[in-house]
Amino acid sequence: MKKTDPQPVGFPQISRRRFVTGMAAGAALLGMPGSLTAGAPRTNPAPQTLRGNQFDLSVNYLPVNFTGRDRTAVAVNGGVPAPILRWKEGQTVTLNVTNHLAHDTSIHWHGLILPSNMDGVPGLSFNGIKPGETFTYQFPVNQSGTYWYHSHSDFQEQQGHYGAIVIDPAEPDPVAYDRDYVVMLTDWSDESPHDIYARLKKEGHYYNRRRRTAGDLWRDIREKGVAQTWREREMWNDMRMSDRDISDVTGYTYTYLMNGQTPDANWTALFRRGEKVRLRFINGSAMSIFDIRIPGLKMTVVASDGQNIEPVTVDEFRIGVAETYDVVVEPAGDHAYTLFAQTIDRSGYARGTLTADPSLRAEVPAMDYAPVLGHRDMGMGHGSHGGHNMNKAAGKMDHSGHGDMSGMDHSQHGADMDGMDHSQHGSTMDGMDHSQHKADMKGYSLHGGRPELGGMQGVWHTNDLGRAGHGSNSPIVHLPSEHGYGVDMRSEMPANGLHDPGIGLRDHAERYGRRVLNYSDIRNLTPTLDRREPTRELQLHLTGNMHRYMWSMNGIKFNDAEPLVLKYGERIRITLVNDTMMTHPIHLHGMWSELETGDAEYIPRKHTILVQPGSKVSYLVTADAYGRWAYHCHLLYHMPGMFREVRVV
Amino acid sequence: MKLKTLVFFCSAFVTSQVLAQDAMDHQGHGAHESHNTGATTAAGDEPKGESGHGAHKGHSMPQSGEHHGHHGDMQVPAAANLEHAPDQPDHVMDHEVLLTKVTIDQLEVREHEGSALEGSAWFGSDRNKLWLKTEVEREEGSTENAELQALYSRAIAPYWDLQVGVRHDFQLEDGDSKNWGAIGFNGLAPYFFEVDSALFVSDDGDTALRLEAEYELLFTQQWILSPEVEANFYGQDDPDTNTGSGLSDVEAGLRLRYEFTPQFAPYIGVNYEKKFGNTADFLRAEGESTGETTWVVGLHAWF
Numbered sequence: 001m002k003k004t005d006p007q008p009v010g011f012p013q014i015s016r017r018r019f020v021t022g023m024a025a026g027a028a029l030l031g032m033p034g035s036l037t038a039g040a041p042r043t044n045p046a047p048q049t050l051r052g053n054q055f056d057l058s059v060n061y062l063p064v065n066f067t068g069r070d071r072t073a074v075a076v077n078g079g080v081p082a083p084i085l086r087w088k089e090g091q092t093v094t095l096n097v098t099n100h101l102a103h104d105t106s107i108h109w110h111g112l113i114l115p116s117n118m119d120g121v122p123g124l125s126f127n128g129i130k131p132g133e134t135f136t137y138q139f140p141v142n143q144s145g146t147y148w149y150h151s152h153s154d155f156q157e158q159q160g161h162y163g164a165i166v167i168d169p170a171e172p173d174p175v176a177y178d179r180d181y182v183v184m185l186t187d188w189s190d191e192s193p194h195d196i197y198a199r200l201k202k203e204g205h206y207y208n209r210r211r212r213t214a215g216d217l218w219r220d221i222r223e224k225g226v227a228q229t230w231r232e233r234e235m236w237n238d239m240r241m242s243d244r245d246i247s248d249v250t251g252y253t254y255t256y257l258m259n260g261q262t263p264d265a266n267w268t269a270l271f272r273r274g275e276k277v278r279l280r281f282i283n284g285s286a287m288s289i290f291d292i293r294i295p296g297l298k299m300t301v302v303a304s305d306g307q308n309i310e311p312v313t314v315d316e317f318r319i320g321v322a323e324t325y326d327v328v329v330e331p332a333g334d335h336a337y338t339l340f341a342q343t344i345d346r347s348g349y350a351r352g353t354l355t356a357d358p359s360l361r362a363e364v365p366a367m368d369y370a371p372v373l374g375h376r377d378m379g380m381g382h383g384s385h386g387g388h389n390m391n392k393a394a395g396k397m398d399h400s401g402h403g404d405m406s407g408m409d410h411s412q413h414g415a416d417m418d419g420m421d422h423s424q425h426g427s428t429m430d431g432m433d434h435s436q437h438k439a440d441m442k443g444y445s446l447h448g449g450r451p452e453l454g455g456m457q458g459v460w461h462t463n464d465l466g467r468a469g470h471g472s473n474s475p476i477v478h479l480p481s482e483h484g485y486g487v488d489m490r491s492e493m494p495a496n497g498l499h500d501p502g503i504g505l506r507d508h509a510e511r512y513g514r515r516v517l518n519y520s521d522i523r524n525l526t527p528t529l530d531r532r533e534p535t536r537e538l539q540l541h542l543t544g545n546m547h548r549y550m551w552s553m554n555g556i557k558f559n560d561a562e563p564l565v566l567k568y569g570e571r572i573r574i575t576l577v578n579d580t581m582m583t584h585p586i587h588l589h590g591m592w593s594e595l596e597t598g599d600a601e602y603i604p605r606k607h608t609i610l611v612q613p614g615s616k617v618s619y620l621v622t623a624d625a626y627g628r629w630a631y632h633c634h635l636l637y638h639m640p641g642m643f644r645e646v647r648v649v
Numbered sequence: 650m651k652l653k654t655l656v657f658f659c660s661a662f663v664t665s666q667v668l669a670q671d672a673m674d675h676q677g678h679g680a681h682e683s684h685n686t687g688a689t690t691a692a693g694d695e696p697k698g699e700s701g702h703g704a705h706k707g708h709s710m711p712q713s714g715e716h717h718g719h720h721g722d723m724q725v726p727a728a729a730n731l732e733h734a735p736d737q738p739d740h741v742m743d744h745e746v747l748l749t750k751v752t753i754d755q756l757e758v759r760e761h762e763g764s765a766l767e768g769s770a771w772f773g774s775d776r777n778k779l780w781l782k783t784e785v786e787r788e789e790g791s792t793e794n795a796e797l798q799a800l801y802s803r804a805i806a807p808y809w810d811l812q813v814g815v816r817h818d819f820q821l822e823d824g825d826s827k828n829w830g831a832i833g834f835n836g837l838a839p840y841f842f843e844v845d846s847a848l849f850v851s852d853d854g855d856t857a858l859r860l861e862a863e864y865e866l867l868f869t870q871q872w873i874l875s876p877e878v879e880a881n882f883y884g885q886d887d888p889d890t891n892t893g894s895g896l897s898d899v900e901a902g903l904r905l906r907y908e909f910t911p912q913f914a915p916y917i918g919v920n921y922e923k924k925f926g927n928t929a930d931f932l933r934a935e936g937e938s939t940g941e942t943t944w945v946v947g948l949h950a951w952f
Binding site for chain 2 (some may be wrong): 197198201202203206209210211212213214215237238239240485486487488545547548550559640
């Protein structure tokens, strides 16, 4: 437990009282009984559980009060979260969903493999559910594990329209446990989601209350000297970007909920002495990525995105928006434990208690230091992230949109470019010089010769793909469409996101002695089903402009994009290159995203993949589901642009 | 006196907002259409053309039009956090919103019965916007200058907008009103300098150049010091408006604001104005001063 300098660059720890933790504090001030027992006042009941295979769900408005202010949530069957749906693998479920809102609604069954017309995405799967109408979903349940459901209409996810799905396996469960709980993490704001979105559009850093200050600069100069500080600041200043830009929306407006309970309301899970408890963590947030730990307890991760994995024991793990992780813990009977979920930017936390004795509760730990972005988060290679890697390459990095690509781009591709399918048409690497891409566009348009395969909307590699399970070794190609006003950064040397626990967690092992889960730790419990090699590879870049608050893929936003077309039955690789400094959870509907962790025998199947800033990650997809599917960033306010239709024909 | 000043500013602002509303009706649709074509161009027009994707308008959501309607018969909740702008569709991925931002950069009272307003408003999409900018200055009880610009603004680079339009200088006691054509760049320069630059050509051939730059230094997340400088150049002498050719005037300010919220921040500061060259000569001839430093108290806000 070595303690090092608590702040790499150093700025005041935000007090954990700075964000709204709920009502109980206010109640205490008013002279209410101070003893926070299990009977503490709850304004919002915990979600009920519905079992069976026939369900009537009604989407309605619900008065709520999480912060002391009366607001209206969008609820299912009068609950926020919506009821936990408990299904059995092998059954067919029927769900009659009635819309009592003034607006369209929908339910998407997140992570479920089902027919496209049951997927619940308005405009792709169906027309949405009109006010007053009932839509009947019916589909067979051919999987087990922890999933969730939520609205795919408007910004209703932010307003409370989310709930858990637990599917009990048909065969005996390989995971041994005595008791299980759903732990759903969400972010609540008293503001309307449309206001939040508009504020971000008008001032991208609106919710960032950790911007660099003069004090930070002074501290840097004292610690590192003027010259070193200047060099470190130079690139950020030149690029007009903030190294404190971790979350778009923060605890400044959010109150973080665990199963609908504020930190002060303290959702409490009870167990009997000696029991093994399975906790099914679901991140149902609109915008918040959480780091979860239970001080005093090791967590054995047994499932990821609903799929069983080889158990791996950790102290802490990150859960991206829309991911699920199941962990098994063996708490001691005479202790209380805090379930602690701090946000990636440390601007707030959700909290609950695990205890055998309702009269006990554990201390709530202080939040860890807040992360600061470094060079690797800008896709500038593996240099130390303290910023000591500043060199000419940094200065040359193309960020102005005026094509200062000299050097950076070509060096790394060189001969590898043969692997791109346009090379067969005789175009050369010169085609990569974007500063003159008008002339060389022809090199790319040859992709368009296969519009049925996605045309120009992505780079398709067909040669030298590398073995299934081992990821991509194709060159990084930035399409000309990435050179518009909507893209403020391109990763020239993206790091491999696989072994990276993510910003803010990278030093937790040495600093706090915690073992932190990363993607390379995850191995499927059962052998890979589809052993084929990928026949082609789609390289898709996650792009955006934080200043204008625009998000896109390959610089093209959904409204302007062609569908990505896959042939039924084919096995492809998708390589996501993150050309932004945000961590994006990318969700493919209808088909598994089989994460290439380096072990081809036990490839884990996920529905949502976290892509680290300035990094790349690869996964395999078997296009075994006909129809139109959504493929998008699951950060709610990135969805308007960072979204594609995937069409399997 | 102060009150009258404020009323004047407010009415000027209301006027500009009305203008904005007017313009919205045209600009709104224009923005939508040209937005699509514009974005397509930026996203690589050649490839699309060659691969036969040219006519892809509306391909994204064939049925989406049906969902944009609202349902008057349903009871709409009054809760503020459920407000739903009428132009916003119910499909998240379709959210191509048109927004309006009104910024009161400076609304301030100055020493010696002075006051000033500098503000702007924009309406539009990511790429295309209509901008209105206004500057009004009063000294010793009389309006020294008042202008309004209406500009079409187009995003041309990650941090830069090209702005083209007209500027109107209102008729004041000693001088005529004047109309200018305007072209300039507005954006964020490296090192986080907010820059606004414009070249003006009047209907009688006069020329002018304005350069503005502003910086924000955060002491804390709430206390923000904002240095700012503006310089005006003219291509000719114009005794009517007391402007001389070459560098005419420089205004520099230093304002310390406290952001109660990011949208509402009162400030105190100091403002320095200096006239140069022939402009200074004109003023000297009229017995007026050519330089002044004043304390200011004001409000910075946007919504």
